Each structure stands twice: as C-alpha cells, then as structure tokens.
Amino acid sequence: MISLSQIHISMQKLPTGSFVCYGETEEANEVPAYRLRKLLFAWHQRSFYGNQLKQVHSSRGEGIELSPYMAMDYLAEPGVLLHAKLSWDDDVLKMQKAALLFKEALEESWYMPSFEEWREGRTGWKLNLPVAQMAELQQLASGKRLDEAFWRKWFNDIAREMLLQDPDSEISTKWRRLEAESILLRESGSQVDTASAHASWMQEEDWLLAIGWTQDNTPYRICVQLVEPYAETYVDGTTTAKDNAADWRLRFIAQDRKDANRFVEFSTTGNSLSGIVPAAWQETMDMSIQEQTDRLLRILPQLESEFQLGKIYEQLSDEQAWEFLTDWSLQLVAAGISVFLPSWWEELQRLRPQLKAKLKSSVGSKRKAMFGMEQIIQFDWRVALGGVVLSEEEFAQLAEQKKRLIYIRGKWVQLDPAYLEQIKATMRQMEKKKGLSFREVLEMHLLDSGEEADADSALSAKEEDKAKMKIRVELNSSLKTLLRQLNQTKSIPLVERIEGLEADLRHYQQEGVSWLLFLRKIGLGGCLADDMGLGKTIQFIAYLLAMESGSTPSLLICPTSVLGNWQKELARFAPALNIHLHYGAQRARGEEFEASIQGADLVITSYNIAQLDEKELSGVKWDALCLDEAQNIKNVYTKQSQAIRGLDAVQRIALTGTPIENRLTELWSIFDFINPGYLGTLKHFNHQYAGPIENSEEDSPLLAARVQRLVRPFLLRRVKKDPAIQLDLPDKYESKAYVALTPEQGALYENVVQSLMEKIEAVSGIEKKGLILASLMKLKQVCDHPSLFLKDGGAGAGIAATGTDKAARSAKLERLLEMIDELRSEGGSCLIFTQFVEMGHLLQARIAQERGEPVQFLHGGLSKAKRDDMIARFQDESLPAEERCHIFILSLKAGGTGLNLTAANHVFHYDRWWNPAVENQATDRAFRIGQTRDVQVHKFVTLGTLEERIDEMITRKKGLSDQFVGTGENWVTEMSTGELRELFALRREWMEK
Numbered sequence: 006m007i008s009l010s011q012i013h014i015s016m017q018k019l020p021t022g023s024f025v026c027y028g029e030t031e032e033a034n035e036v037p038a039y040r041l042r043k044l045l046f047a048w049h050q051r052s053f054y055g056n057q058l059k060q061v062h063s064s065r066g067e068g069i070e071l072s073p074y075m076a077m078d079y080l081a082e083p084g085v086l087l088h089a090k091l092s093w094d095d096d097v098l099k100m101q102k103a104a105l106l107f108k109e110a111l112e113e114s115w116y117m118p119s120f121e122e123w124r125e126g127r128t129g130w131k132l133n134l135p136v137a138q139m140a141e142l143q144q145l146a147s148g149k150r151l152d153e154a155f156w157r158k159w160f161n162d163i164a165r166e167m168l169l170q171d172p173d174s175e176i177s178t179k180w181r182r183l184e185a186e187s188i189l190l191r192e193s194g195s196q197v198d199t200a201s202a203h204a205s206w207m208q209e210e211d212w213l214l215a216i217g218w219t220q221d222n223t224p225y226r227i228c229v230q231l232v233e234p235y236a237e238t239y240v241d242g243t244t245t246a247k248d249n250a251a252d253w254r255l256r257f258i259a260q261d262r263k264d265a266n267r268f269v270e271f272s273t274t275g276n277s278l279s280g281i282v283p284a285a286w287q288e289t290m291d292m293s294i295q296e297q298t299d300r301l302l303r304i305l306p307q308l309e310s311e312f313q314l315g316k317i318y319e320q321l322s323d324e325q326a327w328e329f330l331t332d333w334s335l336q337l338v339a340a341g342i343s344v345f346l347p348s349w350w351e352e353l354q355r356l357r358p359q360l361k362a363k364l365k366s367s368v369g370s371k372r373k374a375m376f377g378m379e380q381i382i383q384f385d386w387r388v389a390l391g392g393v394v395l396s397e398e399e400f401a402q403l404a405e406q407k408k409r410l411i412y413i414r415g416k417w418v419q420l421d422p423a424y425l426e427q428i429k430a431t432m433r434q435m436e437k438k439k440g441l442s443f444r445e446v447l448e449m450h451l452l453d454s455g456e457e458a459d460a461d462s463a464l465s466a467k468e469e470d471k472a473k474m475k476i477r478v479e480l481n482s483s484l485k486t487l488l489r490q491l492n493q494t495k496s497i498p499l500v501e502r503i504e505g506l507e508a509d510l511r512h513y514q515q516e517g518v519s520w521l522l523f524l525r526k527i528g529l530g531g532c533l534a535d536d537m538g539l540g541k542t543i544q545f546i547a548y549l550l551a552m553e554s555g556s557t558p559s560l561l562i563c564p565t566s567v568l569g570n571w572q573k574e575l576a577r578f579a580p581a582l583n584i585h586l587h588y589g590a591q592r593a594r595g596e597e598f599e600a601s602i603q604g605a606d607l608v609i610t611s612y613n614i615a616q617l618d619e620k621e622l623s624g625v626k627w628d629a630l631c632l633d634e635a636q637n638i639k640n641v642y643t644k645q646s647q648a649i650r651g652l653d654a655v656q657r658i659a660l661t662g663t664p665i666e667n668r669l670t671e672l673w674s675i676f677d678f679i680n681p682g683y684l685g686t687l688k689h690f691n692h693q694y695a696g697p698i699e700n701s702e703e704d705s706p707l708l709a710a711r712v713q714r715l716v717r718p719f720l721l722r723r724v725k726k727d728p729a730i731q732l733d734l735p736d737k738y739e740s741k742a743y744v745a746l747t748p749e750q751g752a753l754y755e756n757v758v759q760s761l762m763e764k765i766e767a768v769s770g771i772e773k774k775g776l777i778l779a780s781l782m783k784l785k786q787v788c789d790h791p792s793l794f795l796k797d798g799g800a801g802a803g804i805a806a807t808g809t810d811k812a813a814r815s816a817k818l819e820r821l822l823e824m825i826d827e828l829r830s831e832g833g834s835c836l837i838f839t840q841f842v843e844m845g846h847l848l849q850a851r852i853a854q855e856r857g858e859p860v861q862f863l864h865g866g867l868s869k870a871k872r873d874d875m876i877a878r879f880q881d882e883s884l885p886a887e888e889r890c891h892i893f894i895l896s897l898k899a900g901g902t903g904l905n906l907t908a909a910n911h912v913f914h915y916d917r918w919w920n921p922a923v924e925n926q927a928t929d930r931a932f933r934i935g936q937t938r939d940v941q942v943h944k945f946v947t948l949g950t951l952e953e954r955i956d957e958m959i960t961r962k963k964g965l966s967d968q969f970v971g972t973g974e975n976w977v978t979e980m981s982t983g984e985l986r987e988l989f990a991l992r993r994e995w996m997e998k
Contacts, residue, residue: 012036012044015094016076017065018155022162024076025061025068035066042069044091048084051075073162074170080104099145106138107160116164118218119157120209130164131157207340211300214341224263224285227297229337230256230345231321231329233417253326255308255319259286259293260343272319304340305333327409349417353391358424360431361387361394362441363479378444378529378680387479388428390418400428431476441478444683449478450488451714490523491718497523505550505581508543513723513730517544520721521658522551525629530657530679532635534722537662537929539730542571545631545660546579549607555628555655558585558605562649563633565611566863567903569873571633572609582606588614588869594621612637612645619648630654634902635661638678639671641687650678662902662929663922664720669695672716680719725932737932739942741956742824744816746788746947751991753787753794754950758989781951784989788947789844789916790815796843817945818848821913822855824943825892828911829856834879834891835911838901838927840918842866845894848915852892864896880908901927907935914944917955954988 010030017025026045028036036044038060046055052075059070071079080097081104093101110116115134122129134142146153213219234252261267261283269282271294282290298317302309307328310318321329334344362384386397393414395403403411404425410417435441480488490497500519503510510518517533521544524531535541549559563571568588575584585605587593592614593601598621602608608627615622630652632638638646657679665672673690676683684690694712698705723730746754761780768776786794791814821837828835839845842864849862861875878890893906901923909931918924924944932940946956 011090011092013092013094014045014097016097016100017063017068019070022073022158024071024073025063025065026071027065027068038067038069041067045069045083046079049079051078072166073159074166076100077104077107077159077163081108096148096151099148099151103142103145103156103159106134106142107132107163109138110134110160111163111167116160118213118216119161120207120212122161123212129161132160208303211303211340223289223293224283225259225261225269226343227293228258228260228268228343228345229301229334230258231326231334231347232256233326233347234412253321253323253329255317255321255329257297257317257319258345259290300340301337301342304336304342307333323408323410330410347417353417353419356391356419358421358428359389359477360428361389361477361479362435363387364446364481364484378442378447378683380443380528382441382443382446384441384478386432389477390420392416393418397432404429444680446478446480446484447488447491447718448715449476450480451492451718452711487527494520494721500547500551503547503551505579506547507580508547508578510543510547511540511730514540514544514547517541517721517723518547518551521545521548524719525552525656528656529719530659532659532661532664532675532679532720534659534661534664534720536722536724537926537933539723539725540934541633541660541662542574543578545633545658546575546582548658549582549629550579552629554606557625557628558602559607559629559631560622560625560627560652560654561607561609561631561633562612562615563609564637564899564903565613565865565869566872566899567633568609568611568869569876570903570905575607584609586610587618592618594618599624612649615652616645616648619651623648623651623653625653627652627654629656629658631658631660632678633660635659635675635678636663636671636902639667639674641670641674641677646674650681663926664722665922667920669698669712672712676716676719683719684715734932734934735936735939737928737940737942739944742820742943742945743948744820744945746950746991747791747814747816749791749814750787750816753791754784754991757783757787758986758991761989762986780989784951785916786841786844788817788950788952789839789841790818790847792847793841793844817915817947818851821848821915821945822852824911824913825852825856828941829858829891833911834909835893835913836906836909836927836931837892837894837913837915838897838924839894839915840897841916842896844915845896848894852894856892858892859890860892860894861890862894862896863900865899867899876904876906879906882908895927895930897923897927900930904930905933905935906930907933907937910936910938910940912940912942914942917944917946917952949991951989 010032012028012030015027015029017027019025026041028041028044030036042055042058042060046052046058046069049055052058055069058075061068061070080101083101110132115132115138116130117133119129119131121131132139132142142156143153145151146156210219214221232254257271259269259271267283269286298315301317302315307325308317310316330346330350334346337344363386364382364384386400388395388397388400393416403413403420406420407422408420410419412418494516497516497519499515500522501515503518517535521531521533533541533544535544545561561571565588568586572584572586575582583604583606585602585608587598587602587608587610598618602625610618610622632649638649640646641650659675659679661675664675670687670691673684673687673695677687685693694708696702698709698712725734757780761776764776765773783794791797825835837848839848845862845864849860853860861879863872863875867875875890875893878884878888879893881889891908893909895901895904897918912928912931914924914927928940928942932942944956946952
C-alpha cells in the first residue's frame with residue numbers, strides 16, 4: 006500500500022567523508038532503507054537505480070550511504086518517484102545548490118591545486134570559481150555547520166574519488182602531475198631546510214609556476230650567475246685573486262627561451278640593460294625585472310641592499326659567495342630559477358682534502374733498510390686540496406686566513422673548517438708517534454684497491470666515515486720496489502744455488518725459499534701455506550742453508566708425530582747442518598739447556614715440550630723460529646699458544662697447509678705470531694672483519710677482500726693442481742660409501758636423540774652447548790659401531806669370541822672389511838682415519854682377525870720411537886714382505902698432518918669431520934710428492950643420520966675456507982629445539998630390516 010504521508014529527508018556526514026541519507030515520516034517514524042532506495046533513486050542511473058548503494062545502520066536508524074562524488078551527482082539532479090511527497094532538510098537544500106556549483110566547476114575546470122593545503126604538508130584542490138559563482142558559494146557558507154571548511158573538504162573528497170573512477174580523466178592527469186611535482190619540490194627543499202622554508206617566501210603564483218601548473222609566457226627566462234673574482238697578481242709564483250671583499254658578483258640575465266645564446270644582462274639596482282633588447286621583450290621588460298627582483302628577495306632576503314630597499318646587493322663577500330654556492334643557489338633552483346655557477350664548482354664539491362705523507366728518500370734504501378713492522382719511517386707532510394699540493398707550512402698559512410674559498414696556483418680550492426680540523430688533528434696524532442710505522446704504511450698501501458700496486462697508496466677506515474681523515478702515502482722508489490715484491494712474489498730475485506742442499510728444488514720451491522729470505526731481509530715473518538705434499542719441509546731446510554746465520558741457532562716446533570720425519574729429512578737433504586733434538590725425559594733443563602744447544606744450527610722440539618720448557622726456550626733469541634703445522638696455535642688463549650708467542654726470534658715462520666680450519670680468528674692467530682700486531686688486536690679483528698664475514702653481513706665480500714689484500718704479502722700458498730706447479734701427480738678419485746644403520750644402531754640412535762630432546766628445554770647457556778656437543782659425539786659413535794657407544798668390550802678378545810656377529814652390528818665396519826679385501830687382493834695399501842681412539846683399537850683388532858695380517862694403529866698415546874717405527878714399516882719398500890704393514894689406521898688428530906705416507910693408494914675416512922679441510926689434510930698424507938699411483942679416497946656416510954646431514958652441508962659449502970671461513974661444530978649449539986630435531990632426526994627408510 007502506498008503511503009501518502011510526507012517524508013522528510015536529511016543527511017549526515019561521516020568521518021570518512023561519505024554521507025548517509027535518512028528519511029522520517031510526519032509521525033516521526035523512520036523510513037526503512039529499502040523504501041528510501043525506491044523513493045529517492047528510482048531514476049538515478051549512476052547508482053544503478055539505488056542498487057549499488059550500501060544500506061547502513063546507526064543510532065538514527067536505517068539509511069543509505071553515498072560517497073562524496075555520488076552525493077554530488079545525486080543532489081545536483083535529485084530524481085524521485087512522482088507520487089512521493091518529500092520535504093528536504095535546509096542543509097540538504099544548501100548541498101543541492103553546492104552540488105550544482107561543484108558539477109559545473111568540474112565541467113568548466115574551475116579548480117586548481119591548493120597552495121594552503123601544500124603549506125600544511127598535504128596535497129589537495131581548491132575551487133577557482135568566477136565571481137558570481139564564488140559569491141553564491143560564500144552565501145552558502147554563511148551558516149555555522151556548513152562553513153567554508155565543509156565545502157572545501159567535500160570538493161576535495163569529490164576530486165579524489167574521481168581519480169579512482171577515471172584514472173585517464175583530465176583531473177586524474179593533473180592530480181598525478183601535482184603530486185609528482187610537489188614531492189620533487191619538497192625533496193629539493195629538504196636540501197636547504199624543509200618545504201615550510203619555501204612556504205615562508207612563496208606566494209601562490211610562485212608555487213603554481215614551480216610545480217608546472219601555470220606557465221611563464223614571457224619569451225625569456227630570468228637567470229642568476231655567480232661571477233668569480235678575476236686573477237690579477239702573482240705571489241711567489243702563484244696566481245691569486247684580488248684581495249677584495251666585494252669581488253664576487255651576481256649577474257642577472259634575461260635569456261631567450263628558444264635561443265640560449267640570445268640574452269640581455271640587467272641590473273636590479275638601476276634597472277639598466279646591456280645588450281640589444283628584442284622588440285617583443287620591450288613592453289614587459291621593466292615590469293618583469295621588478296617582479297623577478299621582488300621574487301628573488303622573497304626567496305633570499307639576505308640579498309637585499311642596505312642602501313636601496315627592494316633592490317639586490319649584487320656584490321658578495323667571500324662568506325656570502327660560499328653561502329650562495331652551497332645553499333642559496335639550491336633555493337633558487339627549487340623555485341624554478343636557472344642558476345649558473347662557476348665551472349669548477351661541481352668538481353670541487355666532490356673533492357675532499359687529502360693528507361699526504363711523503364716518505365723521505367733514504368727510507369728502505371740500502372743505507373737505511375727496513376727492520377720489522379714497527380720500524381718508524383720519517384716523512385714530510387703534504388696537503389692536497391683539489392689539484393693543488395701544499396707543504397705543511399703553506400697549509401698552515403692558508404688555514405690562518407679562515408676563508409672558505411681561496412684561489413691559488415691558478416685554481417680555486419675550498420677550505421672546509423671541518424676537514425681542516427681533521428687534518429690538524431691527524432697531524433697532531435702522528436707527531437706524537439714521531440712518524441709512521443712500516444706496518445701503517447704497508448696497511449695503507451695494501452688497502453688501496455683503487456690504484457695500481459706501485460702507485461701512491463691510501464687508506465680510509467671506511468669510505469663513508471667522514472669523521473676520519475684519509476692519509477695518502479707517497480712512496481719513494483725503494484719502498485715502491487719493496488712493496489711491489491711483497492705483492493708479486495715472482496718479482497723477487499731467485500736464489501739459484503744453495504750450498505749444502507742435497508736436492509734439486511722445483512721452480513716454485515725456489516720461489517718459496519727466495520720469498521722467505523726476502524722477508525727475513527726486511528725483518529718480517531711469513532706463512533708458507535702450500536698445499537699438502539708440495540714440499541714445505543724441503544723449502545724450510547733450503548732456507549736454513551741459504552740464510553746468513555746469526556750467533557744463535559734456529560728453533561723448529563712441530564707435532565710429536567713428525568719429529569722423526571724432520572730428523573730424517575734434515576739428515577737426508579742437509580747433512581751439513583748440526584741438528585739438536587730437544588725432546589724426551591733426558592733432555593737438558595735449566596742451566597744445562599743453553600750449553601746443550603751450543604754449536605747447533607737448528608733445535609727441534611714439540612709443541613708440548615715448548616710449553617713445558619717455556620723458561621728455557623724464552624731465554625734465547627732464536628735466529629729463526631718456525632712452527633710446523635702452525636694451526637696448533639690457532640687458539641690464542643691456550644697456555645701452549647701463549648708460551649710459543651712469548652719466544653723471541655729474528656724472524657718467525659709458520660708452515661701449514663690449513664691456515665684456517667674453522668674460524669677466521671685462526672688466521673689472525675697465525676699472523677699475530679709471524680708479525681705481531683699487524684692485524685690489530687683480536688677484539689678489533691673480530692669486530693672489524695671476522696664477525697661480519699662469518700655472519701655473512703651485507704658488506705662481508707668487501708671486508709673479505711680487504712683481509713685478502715692484507716694477508717697476501719705474508720701468506721704464500723700454491724696448490725697441487727695449479728698448472729704453474731707442474732707436479733705431474735697421479736690422479737685422486739673421491740667416492741662415498743653409503744651404508745645403512747643396523748636395527749641395533751637405529752634403536753640406539755633414536756634413544757640418544759629422544760634423550761636430548763627431553764633435556765634440551767630445561768637447560769641453557771654453557772650447559773645447553775655441552776649437552777648438544779655430547780649428543781653429537783654419541784651419535785657419531787653409534788654410526789661407527791654400537792660397541793663404541795655402549796663400551797661393551799668391542800676391542801680385543803671380545804670381537805674374536807663372537808666372530809662375524811660382531812661385524813654385523815655395524816654395516817660400516819662390514820663394508821670396510823669388504824673393501825679392504827678387494828684392495829689387498831690387488832696389492833694395494835691403505836690408510837684408515839678415525840676421530841675416535843677406541844674405534845681405532847676396535848678396527849685394528851677386527852681387521853687383523855679377518856685379514857690375518859699385521860694392522861698398525863698410530864695415535865697420540867704412542868712414543869716417538871714407536872711412531873717412527875710404524876711409519877718406516879709402512880713406507881720402507883726395502884723391508885722383507887713379512888715385515889711390511891699395508892693397513893695403517895690413524896687417529897685424525899695424531900696422524901692427520903705432517904706425515905709422508907705415499908705407500909698408500911687408498912684412503913678411508915671411517916667417520917666424517919665437520920670441516921673438509923681437515924679431511925683433505927689427512928688425505929694428503931698419501932696424495933703428495935712421491936706418490937706414483939692414483940689415490941682412491943673413500944668417505945663413509947651412514948644414510949638417514951647426522952652423517953648424511955654433515956655430508957650435505959660440506960657439499961653445499963663451496964670453498965669457504967678459501968675465503969677465510971670454514972665450518973665448525975659450535976653453530977649447532979645455537980640452533981633452536983625444532984632445528985635440532987630436524988638435524989638429528991633419524992630417517993628410518995635407510996635402516997636395515
């Protein structure tokens with residue numbers, strides 16, 4: 006039934022900018038939304054006859070929501086049902102009139118960007134109505150509720166909505182341009198202050214011009230040029246500018262927009278013109294000059310003449326010229342005014358003063374050779390300002406003038422007070438040290454990656470760190486040659502003939518010996534890090550013979566396992582050398598020690614003895630101090646490492662095939678031994694290099710490259726497969742032997758993992774790390790053999806008593822026995838490495854029982870004599886067949902380095918280590934010079950277990966140790982419980998059934 010009751014229509018504005026339309030009958034009953042939709046929008050096409058409008062509920066009842074644009078579109082032409090009896094609220098009637106105005110404004114483009122909005126940090130529009138329409142809108146805004154702010158906000162919302170509805174419309178295009186130009190203007194303003202700085206001087210027409218909304222239709226543009234003082238006098242052979250505070254000048258130009266070469270110069274003070282003024286310009290020229298003068302003064306009130314208000318003071322002092330170059334010109338450009346600055350200014354901004362230390366000509370020469378890292382080098386200061394180089398005295402004189410810009414020797418240079426203070430502070434700091442140390446010069450030279458190695462060198466701790474002054478060292482010819490030789494080993498003269506050496510050195514070995522002797526000559530230590538098997542031993546022996554010996558012997562410290570090897574190699578290749586072995590219970594101690602080494606050329610001892618006999622060894626200044634397998638001092642905090650570092654020597658040498666095993670600090674430890682202090686303190690090195698590199702931070706490649714440049718001159722490394730070495734070694738073939746867990750091993754494995762997971766949540770810190778590392782060890786033991794984990798007497802008679810049943814408990818041991826059978830049938834010999842001494846004993850007993858032939862096991866508990874006998878029994882082909890041993894088990898720690906075991910052509914890694922470098926080092930006991938057969942390397946991997954995860958991890962790592970970073974077990978202790986569960990979890994599909 007159709008109601009004939011009159012309905013009153015009102016509207017409410019929401020905080021979102023939308024409007025809600027309500028209806029109410031004469032009886033004060035609310036009109037349901039569905040009925041309002043039919044009554045009001047039955048003829049409104051844009052809302053699809055009301056169907057696209059949303060129904061809302063509020064405290065006033067049901068209503069229909071209209072967006073800002075939809076409200077304007079409907080109220081401009083409200084179409085209602087013919088039979089509807091409606092009355093409109095007074096505010097709605099006003100909105101209908103405003104809607105008509107807004108719709109006409111959009112059609113006629115009576116709108117523009119709002120300068121007021123922009124000054125408040127927003128982007129918006131405002132109406133630009135003709136006089137009659139503007140008067141009508143102002144009349145509508147006379148009420149308290151529907152004030153000017155209401156109408157401005159509604160129109161802004163309408164415009165924004167149009168952008169979304171029609172992105173290709175004219176208003177959308179204008180809006181995008183407005184936002185882009187406004188953002189650009191704000192960004193340029195941020196260089197001098199903020200957008201509010203522009204708002205302080207800009208008028209609306211300035212702003213509309215700056216954002217490109219309006220165009221300057223004059224046929225010319227106004228430009229400002231800063232003209233520098235001209236040079237006129239010469240003092241001490243240098244060109245200088247006129248010493249006049251008003252020599253800088255502002256030049257004002259009207260430049261043809263179509264022809265840049267056509268311009269007229271004018272003066273703002275007298276409105277005078279110079280040049281021919283085109284006829285088309287004459288009518289507006291005077292007025293335009295005054296307008297532009299007013300505009301310039303709004304931008305830069307500092308330029309207003311004290312004597313003529315409203316005119317520009319065109320002559321600038323030095324200080325004002327500096328302000329114009331660095332600040333005022335940016336403000337003018339941001340306002341859309343063309344500015345011409347001197348051609349040298351752009352380059353001058355990029356240049357930073359450099360402090361140069363010119364080394365005196367005698368430094369590094371034969372008359373004054375280098376002796377060590379801390380040798381103080383004398384130099385003279387030079388200060389480079391752009392292309393001008395000043396002496397210390399000249400710099401001090403210029404600094405006293407306290408000018409920002411100065412013209413000297415035909416060039417302008419800037420004297421920034423901040424940089425001048427840095428230069429002075431650096432000079433004062435260096436003066437306290439009485440010069441630069443050779444270490445500092447070397448570091449500056451090596452870290453300068455932007456220049457040739459023999460060019461002047463530079464260092465800045467960080468390029469972006471402007472708080473630190475960059476020092477540039479100007480090398481003399483002697484130091485240039487020296488540093489070139491440090492960086493290019495092949496440029497060092499070779500030692501051709503070494504008296505007393507009973508061997509012919511390969512070419513790369515000659516280079517190694519010459520390199521060590523070169524470092525000795527300049528008082529520096531070195532690390533010979535050749536690949537395993539390339540002859541580090543013979544190179545050091547040749548070095549001992551070739552060096553000019555002092556009054557005291559040299560000292561060699563090596564692992565106990567290779568003491569005998571060194572004795573035999575020295576006796577073989579340098580029989581003329583007098584060798585003293587400081588080892589064993591009968592060694593000389595106390596006062597007898599010094600007498601015992603009299604007449605010796607070389608004293609040999611072990612790392613353990615070096616710690617025990619620290620007092621005796623530290624009482625001698627050794628001619629050369631050499632560490633074989635120098636990775637033994639990788640932990641700087643151990644008593645052994647500290648004792649060895651305390652020894653005094655003319656030169657320190659480190660021999661190692663693995664300068665890094667796990668962490669970058671191990672490299673620091675070796676370098677702090679050979680050249681103490683060269684890489685700074687351990688704390689500094691960790692903070693500056695090791696931490697960021699090992700954590701793969703963003704700048705780690707750059708830092709790694711820096712470390713490489715620093716260590717390269719003192720670390721000589723060649724690898725066997727380098728074509729330049731030309732070893733002609735046989736091939737090495739690596740393969741993996743995959744085995745499964747037996748049911749017994751699987752049960753034990755899961756018990757260990759379950760026990761760990763139950764305890765891990767209740768512990769933290771050191772206790773958590775200890776629990777994880779202990780579990781790691783247990784899991785590795787389970788993978789090797791259940792007896793190793795259970796301690797159930799798997800060694801000795803226990804194995805023999807149970808026969809092959811014992812082998813069946815470990816698929817890994819069973820597979821090893823099969824492979825040994827095969828290689829022995831072909832006459833091969835093998836090395837078997839394990840990290841567990843108990844496993845070595847178990848393997849020795851089991852293999853000996855199966856094979857019926859002798860099996861040796863070398864570990865750390867054996868005496869030197871016993872080790873030497875084992876090595877000879879394996880290596881000596883002259884021994885009778887019944888005395889030879891072809892199966893050699895070695896603990897990874899005791900037998901993985903230093904030994905020459907080329908009789909083996911098979912190498913087994915029974916259990917895996919975390920670091921491939923350690924495994925490769927052990928493999929190279931067989932794959933080295935002297936090997937004549939191809940070497941087969943077999944690495945056991947227990948499927949579905951931690952061993953497989955370790956193998957996958959090693960495979961993914963691609964030579965990190967070559968970039969200074971290895972892997973270790975400590976990272977596992979930092980894992981979350983979930984990550985540990987994933988790492989240790991047993992994949993049962995690989996278990997034996």
